[in-house]
Amino acid sequence: MNDERGIWPETAVVFGASGGIGRALGDALEARGCNVWRGGRSLRDDPEGRTFRFDFSDEQTLSDIAAKLKDVSPQLVIVATGVLTLDDGTGPERSYKRLDAATMAEVLRINTIGPALVAKHMLPLLPRDRRCVFAALSARVGSIGDNGLGGWHSYRASKAALNMLLMNFAIELGRTHDEGIVVGLHPGTVDTALSEPFQSGLPEGQLTTPEDAASNLLAVIDALGPDDSGKVFDWKGERIPD
Numbered sequence: 001m002n003d004e005r006g007i008w009p010e011t012a013v014v015f016g017a018s019g020g021i022g023r024a025l026g027d028a029l030e031a032r033g034c035n036v037w038r039g040g041r042s043l044r045d046d047p048e049g050r051t052f053r054f055d056f057s058d059e060q061t062l063s064d065i066a067a068k069l070k071d072v073s074p075q076l077v078i079v080a081t082g083v084l085t086l087d088d089g090t091g092p093e094r095s096y097k098r099l100d101a102a103t104m105a106e107v108l109r110i111n112t113i114g115p116a117l118v119a120k121h122m123l124p125l126l127p128r129d130r131r132c133v134f135a136a137l138s139a140r141v142g143s144i145g146d147n148g149l150g151g152w153h154s155y156r157a158s159k160a161a162l163n164m165l166l167m168n169f170a171i172e173l174g175r176t177h178d179e180g181i182v183v184g185l186h187p188g189t190v191d192t193a194l195s196e197p198f199q200s201g202l203p204e205g206q207l208t209t210p211e212d213a214a215s216n217l218l219a220v221i222d223a224l225g226p227d228d229s230g231k232v233f234d235w236k237g238e239r240i241p242d
Contacts, residue, residue, distance in 0.1 A: 008131065008222075009075035013037040013065075015054065015118055020192035021137065022080035024214035029076075037074070039065060056081075056114030066121035073127040076221070079115040079136040083107060084155055092152035104154045111158035116165050119182075123173055131179040133221055134169065138162055138184030138232050138240075145241035163232050163242070170230030181224050184232035186240060187213045208235070 012029050016022035018040030026036045037050040045052050052068070054061040083106075085091045090103050115136045126132040141152055142159025163184050170182035190213045208216070216235040223237055232240040 007033045009034055009133075011035045011037070011072050011074045012076040012078065013039065013069065013074045013122065014078050014080060015039045015115075016078075016080035016082075016137075017051075018042045019080060020210040021187055021190055021213055021217075022078070024210035025078055025080055025217065028211070028214045028218055034076075037065075037069065037072075056110060056117065059117055062117055062121045066125060069122075069125055073125060074122075075127060075130065075132045077118070077122045077126070077134045079118050081110065081114060082137055082139075083110040092155045094151045096153060099153060104157075107154040108158045108161065111155070112161045112165065115162055119165070119169050123169060123182075126173070126177060126180060128177050128180075131181070132177060133181045133183070133224065134173070135183050135185050135217075135221060136162060136166060138166075138186055140186045140234060140240055142184075143232070143241050166232070167230040174226070174229060179226055181226055181229045183221075183224060183228060183230070184240075185217050185220060186232065186234040187217055188235045 009029070012034050014022050014026045014029070014036060017026045017038035022038075022040070026038045029036045035050065037052065039052045039054045041053065041055055043051050043053050052065045054065060086103065086106060090100075093099055093103075118136075119134060123134060126134065139155070139159045140146060141156050142163050144160060147156065166182050166184050173180040173182055188208050190208050190210055192210060213235065220233050220235065220237045224233075234240055
């Protein structure tokens with residue numbers, strides 16, 4: 001995207017850049033000529049470059065990268081993290097009878113608390129004198145108004161809670177940043193490790209590559225204005241009900 005100041009964004013930070021969508025987002029932004037900082041749980045800190053390691057269970061890692069970026073003023077921060085199936089193979093609960101406190105806490109830690117902590121450290125870095133965006137990957141199933149099937153309790157709840165936090169952050173950021181935007185983004189069903197266990201039986205054409213998903217999401221971001229702040233949009237740019 002180009003505006004009257006040139007390339008937008010000049011600088012972006014992608015959290016979750018070691019995953020399929022995050023990696024593709026970083027590549028697409030670099031192809032625009034953007035300076036991209038890439039963070040991932042499996043990445044290493046590179047003092048000479050723009051890669052860094054972070055871990056939601058260690059907030060100090062977020063504080064450390066914020067300190068490195070304090071003079072950079074990124075115009076775009078994307079949180080491209082999330083979990084549907086835990087590392088031990090535990091998947092989304094199809095019934096309330098399968099609820100487990102430890103599983104729920106872990107899903108909420110990754111899908112809700114983690115992005116909130118990123119916002120805590122990144123929102124203060126956004127420039128006040130120009131367009132800036134904080135975006136986090138959400139999901140259509142986090143919509144309360146669009147829920148007609150139930151199930152997937154922890155995942156749905158974690159994304160619904162994330163959406164509420166994004167609205168809160170949008171209200172707060174709007175008090176100081178006239179051109180600031182905070183949004184949730186639903187990328188669709190993307191061919192990544194997150195969706196892999198649920199890809200069988202998908203209709204033809206419903207599965208999207210990470211590269212196409214990144215292109216779609218950046219097109220949505222490019223079209224957003226301050227009035228869109230606090231809302232959640234799908235990969236086509238259509239608003240998802242609260």
